[in-house]
Every structure is written in C-alpha cells, then in structure tokens.
Amino acid sequence: MLSYEFMRLALAAAVLVGLTAPTVGVHLVQRRLSLIGDGLGHVALLGVAVGLATRSAPVLTALLATVAGAVVVEVLRARRSTGTDVALAIMFYGGLAGGVVVVTRAPAGTPITLDGYLFGALTTTTRGDLVVFAGMAAVVLGVTLGLGRSLFTVALDEEHALASGLPVLRLNLLLAVVTAVTVTLSMRVLGLLLISGLMVLPAGCAQLVARSFRSSLAIAALIGVTVSVSGTAVSFYADTPSGGTIVLMAVAAYAVLSMASLARRGSPRHGPDAVPTPVQPVSRPGEVPSPR
Amino acid sequence: MLLSTRPRRAPAVVPVGCDSALTVRGGGFGHGRDAVLTGVDLTVRPGEVVAVRGPNGAGKSTLVRGVLGLCAVQAGEVRFFDVPRARFRDWHRVGYVPQRHTVAGGVPVTVRELVSSGRLSRLRPWQRFGEADRCAVDCALEGAGLAGFDRRLVAELSGGQQRRALLARALAGDPELLLLDEPTAGVDAASQRVLAGTLAGLAEIGAAVVVVVHELGPLAEVVTRTVTLPGAGAPC
Numbered sequence: 001m002l003s004y005e006f007m008r009l010a011l012a013a014a015v016l017v018g019l020t021a022p023t024v025g026v027h028l029v030q031r032r033l034s035l036i037g038d039g040l041g042h043v044a045l046l047g048v049a050v051g052l053a054t055r056s057a058p059v060l061t062a063l064l065a066t067v068a069g070a071v072v073v074e075v076l077r078a079r080r081s082t083g084t085d086v087a088l089a090i091m092f093y094g095g096l097a098g099g100v101v102v103v104t105r106a107p108a109g110t111p112i113t114l115d116g117y118l119f120g121a122l123t124t125t126t127r128g129d130l131v132v133f134a135g136m137a138a139v140v141l142g143v144t145l146g147l148g149r150s151l152f153t154v155a156l157d158e159e160h161a162l163a164s165g166l167p168v169l170r171l172n173l174l175l176a177v178v179t180a181v182t183v184t185l186s187m188r189v190l191g192l193l194l195i196s197g198l199m200v201l202p203a204g205c206a207q208l209v210a211r212s213f214r215s216s217l218a219i220a221a222l223i224g225v226t227v228s229v230s231g232t233a234v235s236f237y238a239d240t241p242s243g244g245t246i247v248l249m250a251v252a253a254y255a256v257l258s259m260a261s262l263a264r265r266g267s268p269r270h271g272p273d274a275v276p277t278p279v280q281p282v283s284r285p286g287e288v289p290s291p292r
Numbered sequence: 293m294l295l296s297t298r299p300r301r302a303p304a305v306v307p308v309g310c311d312s313a314l315t316v317r318g319g320g321f322g323h324g325r326d327a328v329l330t331g332v333d334l335t336v337r338p339g340e341v342v343a344v345r346g347p348n349g350a351g352k353s354t355l356v357r358g359v360l361g362l363c364a365v366q367a368g369e370v371r372f373f374d375v376p377r378a379r380f381r382d383w384h385r386v387g388y389v390p391q392r393h394t395v396a397g398g399v400p401v402t403v404r405e406l407v408s409s410g411r412l413s414r415l416r417p418w419q420r421f422g423e424a425d426r427c428a429v430d431c432a433l434e435g436a437g438l439a440g441f442d443r444r445l446v447a448e449l450s451g452g453q454q455r456r457a458l459l460a461r462a463l464a465g466d467p468e469l470l471l472l473d474e475p476t477a478g479v480d481a482a483s484q485r486v487l488a489g490t491l492a493g494l495a496e497i498g499a500a501v502v503v504v505v506h507e508l509g510p511l512a513e514v515v516t517r518t519v520t521l522p523g524a525g526a527p528c
Contacts, residue, residue, distance in 0.1 A: 029399055031397075156397060157395065157409075160409075165381065212401065
C-alpha cells in the first residue's frame with residue numbers, strides 16, 4: 001500500500017484530518033452544536049460548485065462560502081432570535097440546492113465530479129493539496145488547542161465569561177471560522193456529507209470514557225487519527241470509498257466503547273479518587289473466581 | 293515569572309484614593325425595554341459585605357446582572373473602583389457567582405477545570421497556568437469547601453456541591469469585588485457556614501462583597517449592611 005505515491009499522500013491527508021476534525025468536534029459537542037458541521041458542509045457545496053463552474057480553485061471558493069456561512073451562524077446565535085432555527089435551515093438547504101444547480105454550469109471534462117466532494121475522493125490528493133491541508137490543520141490546531149482554555153470557558157458558561165471580560169463574540173466567531181476551515185479541509189478526505197461524522201463521533205467516544213475536558217480532547221484526537229488511518233487502509237484493500245469507511249470505523253469505535261463503558265458502569269462504583277481495587281465477581285457455587 | 297514567591301492568597305490591593313468598589317447612581321435595569329428596577333443608588337466600599345434582600349421578583353438578580361452588563365442598563369451609571377463601566381477593563385478584579393444550580397455541557401469537565409476557568413480573566417489568551425494560578429485554584433477549592441474534589445466530574449456532584457464549585461470559580465480569580473446571586477440556595481447548613489467564613493475572610497483583606505440572599509442564615513454574622521428591594525407593587 002505504501003509503495004503507491006497516491007496512498008502515501010492519502011494517508012498523510014487522513015492523519016491531518018483525523019487529528020484536527022475531532023479537536024473541533026469536542027468544542028462543538030461541548031456547546032451542543034454537533035450538527036453545525038453538517039450544515040456548513042451543505043454551504044461548502046455551493047462554494048465548490050461555484051469554483052468548478054468558474055474554473056477557479058474549488059477549495060478556495062468552498063472555504064470562502066463556509067467561512068461566510070459560519071459567521072452568519074454565529075451572528076444568528078449571538079442575537080438569540082426566535083427564528084434562528086429556520087434561518088439556519090434556509091441557509092444550509094439553500095447552499096445545498098444552489099450547489100447542485102450551479103455545478104451543472106461547470107465546463108465539460110472537469111476532473112473531479114461533485115460526487116468526489118460529496119463523498120470524498122481521498123486518493124486524488126496531490127502534493128500541493130497536502131501543503132494547503134497542512135497549513136489549514138496548523139491554523140485549526142492553533143485555535144482548538146492553543147486557545148482551548150478560553151473556548152472551553154466560554155462554552156461552559158457564556159454569561160460568566162462575559163462578566164469576566166472575555167471577548168466572547170470574537171472567540172465564538174473564531175471557533176465558527178475554524179469549523180469552516182475544518183469542513184473545507186475534510187471535504188476531499190471524507191466528503192461534505194460525512195465531515196460531521198469525523199468531527200463528532202470521536203468526541204462522542206471521548207464523552208464515554210474521558211474523565212476531564214483535557215483528556216476528552218486527547219482521546220478524541222487519538223480516536224480520530226486511528227479511525228481515519230485504519231479507514232483509509234481498509235478502503236484501499238477492500239476497495240470501498242474512503243469517507244464512508246472512515247466514518248464506519250468511527251461508528252464501530254463508538255459501539256465498542258459504549259459497550260465497554262456499560263460493562264464498567266454495571267460493576268460496583270468507586271469514587272474516582274479512591275484507589276482502584278480489583279472487583280471480585282460474586283462467584284456462583286462451583287465456580288472458581290478467575291485470578292486477576 | 294515574578295509571581296512565584298506570591299503568598300497563597302494575594303491580598304486585595306485597593307488603590308489609594310479608591311473608596312468605592314461598586315457605585316450605582318440612578319440605575320435602571322431590566323430585560324430589553326421592560327424596566328425591573330429604577331432609581332437604584334448603591335455604594336459598596338472595600339471590606340463591606342452587603343446583603344441584597346427582597347421578595348421574589350423584586351429584581352435582586354436583575355440588579356447584580358445589570359451591574360455586570362448581563363441585562364439591559366436603561367438608566368444611570370455603574371462604576372467599578374471609580375471607573376465607569378464602559379471604560380472598565382480590569383474584569384479580573386470582579387468575581388461573579390451566578391444563580392445557576394447546575395453546570396452542564398456535552399463533554400466531561402472536572403471540578404478543577406471548572407474552577408480554573410475563573411482564573412482565566414487574569415491571564416492573556418495564550419498564557420499557560422503558572423504556579424501562582426494553581427495555588428489560587430487550590431485556595432478557591434478550599435474556600436468553597438471542595439478540597440479533595442478537584443478531580444471529580446462536575447456532572448457527578450450534587451446540586452449543592454455544584455453551587456460551591458461556582459463559588460470556587462469566582463474565588464479563583466482573587467476578586468476584589470465579589471457579586472453572589474443566591475449562593476446559599478440548596479446548600480446545606482455546614483456549607484453555608486463555610487461560605488460565611490470565606491466571605492468574612494475576603495472582607496478582612498479588603499474585598500467588597502455583594503450577596504443576594506433570600507434567607508440570611510449563617511451569613512447574618514458576616515453581613516455588614518442589608519439593602520432591601522421593595523418589589524413590584526409591594527409596600528416599601
């Protein structure tokens with residue numbers, strides 16, 4: 001697999017996306033905005049279509065469309081108006097519909113079809129793409145990790161953050177923009193319809209097992225990289241689409257972890273500060289307790 | 293960092309010539325255009341513990357939230373440490389304990405992480421936590437009676453313990469003016485005594501405290517002045 005140049009590039013892109021998307025996702029899940037990435041993916045499609053139709057770089061036009069969409073989302077949220085929900089729906093579906101219509105104006109012989117953006121075309125990653133991806137990933141990680149504490153504080157209690165003099169609106173806008181950048185970065189790897197999966201599912205996994213916000217970030221990033229790299233490898237050998245395979249791996253990780261945490265919850269509880277002691281299962285008559 | 297030899301609890305530093313931590317003159321506060329409070333005059337000096345009392349709906353929370361700019365200021369002037377609020381930037385000097393009973397989010401959060409968030413107003417956005425910050429958080433946990441709880445998940449605490457965690461968050465910033473909105477609601481008698489002791493300690497080092505309470509309880513011993521809001525339609 002590694003002897004192919006396109007697979008090496010694909011795996012590198014998978015690592016970048018697997019690392020960055022979940023760190024954004026943890027912040028979004030904390031704010032209970034887990035589906036916002038999906039909506040921004042719809043808006044990104046309009047950007048892609050405009051890029052294809054005008055023969056300009058679809059990644060750039062998608063980035064512009066998504067950032068604009070993200071800023072609108074945040075401004076609507078900050079105004080707390082009652083029509084926010086419907087306004088978001090109009091924007092998201094307007095973007096999707098606009099994308100579908102505009103892309104028909106793309107000149108014949110366009111190298112990558114809309115399908116590639118909807119469901120991911122990881123193996124078409126070029127060296128040039130990878131450099132752009134790396135830059136975007138650095139920006140995203142700089143915000144989600146570097147400013148993690150501020151973002152966390154705002155999400156925890158927006159009013160308290162305001163009363164502490166934190167620039168709440170600016171921080172929220174920054175997270176929105178970073179979400180938009182992540183959507184654009186991930187669209188070639190996962191596809192616009194599946195992006196939210198890699199943002200939110202690892203964060204959901206972390207929710208099950210993490211014992212702090214900090215460890216949630218670390219666990220989500222670890223799971224993100226694991227599923228995106230293994231998903232890419234599986235898609236190569238099983239000849240399946242990369243985006244879908246990666247998200248299915250994340251779903252599987254969630255299923256395994258939720259069963260593990262259910263099993264743990266079933267056992268007698270210990271305070272987290274108590275010294276973990278081995279729990280001896282009550283043995284039925286005639287049964288030898290298994291040695292630990 | 294210069295702060296490494298700092299005492300565990302930094303004494304509140306009140307600048308010379310600053311004789312008021314909080315001043316409200318002719319204050320009118322409300323929600324949107326609906327006025328809840330009008331003509332509020334209040335001065336709180338360093339070292340004072342002022343209790344704000346009144347019936348439900350009298351606007352006790354609106355007063356505290358209005359002062360902080362969390363609801364509409366319709367009239368009058370609010371000054372922190374003799375600086376008009378619009379020009380006030382030293383928000384780390386002001387601590388706030390909101391009237392919330394629970395803290396919830398989509399991701400697990402430890403008590404230490406919650407309390408540490410109260411220290412953020414003293415740091416620049418990219419700045420890391422130093423030894424002094426960790427000390428302040430330890431002190432705050434102790435002051436709220438939550439020593440030893442720092443690695444527990446906030447979601448696993450009882451309602452009363454969560455209230456105390458919110459108090460600790462405000463204490464972590466070493467405030468010189470502390471505004472508390474019903475900090476004793478749902479908190480047991482022992483914890484109320486801990487709170488009273490903590491507030492007395494703050495006042496001793498020169499901090500000003502404004503506390504909205506329904507029942508004074510153990511706080512009666514530390515409150516130096518009581519302000520009563522008459523309530524809508526109620527006789528003064």
